[in-house]
Amino acid sequence: MAAAVAFGSLALGSAVALTALSAWLISRAAQHPSIVALSLAVVGVRALGIARGTFRYLERLASHDVALRVTARLRERLYVSLAAADRTVVAGLRHGDLLARIGPDGVLVGDVLVRGLLPFAVAGVVCAGAVTLVATLLPLAGVVLAGCLLVAATLSPWLAGVAARRAHRVADETSGRTSALALELLDHATELTVTGQVSQRLEALGRNEIARSDALDDAARPGAWAAATSSTATGAALVGCLVVGATAGRAGSLPPVVLAVVVLTPLAMVEVVASLPAAASAVARASAAAQRLWPLLTAPAITSRVSASVSVPDDDARLTARGLACGWPGRPPVVSGLDVDVVPGRVLSITGPSGCGKSTLLLTLAGLLPPVAGQVRLGDSALEDLEPHAVRRVVTFTAEDAHLFTTTLRENLLVARGDATDGELEFALRQVGLRSWRSGLSLGLDTMLEPGVVSGGERRRLLLARALLVGSRVLLLDEPAEHLDAASAEALMAELERLASSTGVAVAVVTHQPHPTSGGTLLLGSAGPAVQVRHGSPAVAGGAAPDPLEVEVGVRQQLDGERGGGRGGQVAAVQVARAAHGQG
CATH class of the missing domain: 3.40.50.300 (P-loop containing nucleotide triphosphate hydrolases)
Structure with a gap:
């Protein structure tokens, strides 16, 4: 994570330095000095342009490596926790809920490092460097820039986080009603048709969707204010530094070349703070996902009254x-x-x-x-x-x-017993009547079980084949x-x-x-x-x-x-x- 913050800070720092150095170079070139006086700045501009892309690439490598490792470890902990948990915890999970926890929720928590924490850390480092640079050139301009960046880096993300939490709450409340109405229509279609209530249920479903859309619009208002606050704060920094710098320039305390640097450096900070509202939203979503995952990660372990003298019978499977x-x-x-x-x-x-x-x-x-x-x-x-x-x-x-994974037929069967041979897998498929289906697969056991490859009946037979492979009594x-x-x-x-x-x-x-x-x-x-x-x-x-x-x-x-x-x-x-x- 430290490497990702360092590379990210160097990438954005290179962008800010590129703007500042370009401002100095353009304004200094307008004074028609010798080319020798500009050569170092020209080389610096080129170097910073290359460094910006290079460090951004390295930051992506480092940050995504961390995110993938965290996601993998989180899923491993989830599997271990569920495997060791009290049986009522596992049995009480619906299939869709379990997939949502291991899949999207796990990804949200893993991504928070890249999409949430990293932008804040990088923005803090770069903002501190930019304020230090401007304050060194003109202290009052540094104060103006620091104040505007503080607003952009705090108020704007806070508003975005409020919007994300409201949207999540609205989605939770309305999706349950939508699911209930839709299931009622599907499960009782015959009765509703006979009694003439289908149109009423459809109207209720439509009203719920309209209410959901209106509620999401209301929840999005703080997000709009967040975007406006960020743009306004950086614009105010630009205008403030221009006013302060122009005043100092008229007083003769600030050279024109330095004035260009003081005025244009805040313009480069737009890129730095623009990612913070999205980062705050990512943190809010990850926080909600973590709250859903926490009960599974801390699920109580299996408790039983196991006695050392009691063992599973070897010959009596009744x-x-x-x-x-x-x-x-x-x-x-x-x-x-x-x-x-x-x-x-x-x-x-x-x-x-x-x-x-x-x-x-x-x-x-x-x-x-x-x-x-x-x-x-x-x-x-x-x-x-x-x-x-x-x-x-x-x-x-x-x-x-029971779940079939989007991987090969072989891997789906090996879930039951990892040391099973291909011959045993083929025999299990024959036992459940999938001989002809298996013969029609051009890649055999290496066929990917993607959507459309397996019908509902074939899926049930594959699950039965998996059960037979376990070898239970x-x-x-x-x-x-x-x-x-x-x-x-x-x-x-x-x-x-x-x-x-x-x-x-x-x-x-x-x-x-x-x-x-x-x-x-x-x-x-x-x-x-x-x-x-x-x-x-x-x-x-x-x-x-x-x-x-x-x-x-x-x-x-x-x-x-x-x-x-x-x-x-x-x-x-x-x-x-x-x-x-x-x-x-």
Whole structure:
């Protein structure tokens, strides 16, 4: 950073010195001296012109090197902090929020050195040098220049910072309302169309955007005053030095050649202070980003009741839960009274309407959310008694919105296991039905997964391939068949069944569409008890086992109710229950 400040000061200092020396050279040349008297100044002008560009290039190299290093270290700290953080911190982050913190927010904090702090440091050094030069030639002019530069370097950035903070606050307030209105239009388009309320919602969205635009205009006013203040202050410095210098010149205390230097040097300070409002805005944005990053960087570490005598079982990968209630900390449970069995060699499907708690249940089974009530056990040990990182090696959870990076296919798969060979990567792709897709890639595993290369269904299969590469004994998959056609979804579920039976892996799969699976089907719903049909013995959470026929009829009625627009409850296909009961 010191090198960047030094090179930046030399670059801007060369620009100011170039203006001052050029003023002296022009005014001195007007007196028609010998060329020898001007030769040194001519060489100096050329040297300063070259130095200005050279030092600016060196300043860019040094400052951006610092910024990139800081950004890389910040992201590394974020990854380390999130990896070691309490599991509720990671699980509580939405996919978009996490990307925003690691991406744009991290860049803003890293860039503050180049775009925020560096301009202020360089401006301070150069302003001090310019004031010293002018004060040496004419003390009163130095006082005038110092006062005007002080206004330009303090009041103008302060106003710009106020504008940036106001704009950020307005954007935060209005973007939430815009997102809520837009999501309401998208999620309830059918209902709004039937009731004739689409135009009303669109008008509300338009009014919100107009209000947002007006609020941003109001927030931008201090920024306009900042630009005006900077220009006015430097203009006042020029006029003030001209008046003071002319007065001294008429009194005979200031030579005409020196008068030109005193008057034109403030003109060069425009470039020095012009960058300060933008720098103040960058500091304000970085401060807001740092406030968002701070809770992640200081997230509490994982706490568990690990005992030295308790270890992750080597041979028993059965994941069970009894009397389980799931929910986010500080909120009511979304599901309760569940008895769940994820058995080695079998596939358990978890189905139900959107928002009924399927993903929350999966997070709880994975140990990423603490149970609200009840207990999850891996083998004979309670999950909270086991070392969390050791649990991760046995239990793999693949989220619905797990990220694919804009890099090669190989690197995206190696995220799961860095030492996997190309043969293992190819085998994982074949296991999830991506053989033909992989064959169509001209660069094979070196293909860049840019937008448009991977469809929604292919993305889900790649995430499943990544999960298989981990080699865990328990796989918890959140909607791996989403965005697949019916035939492809059935083929994928069949492949999971084959994988479970051949390797002994225990699999739990969240699906919207019911599938007959060897481990049974857990039927969740927005109302009523959850039903788990497992190997011919259905059970209602928290109650006695119902008659299989009643389960089938009740499920069919609720499924029909959902299709008809009703609230619905447990969702499952009748053939799932029949398959689980051995009825065909």
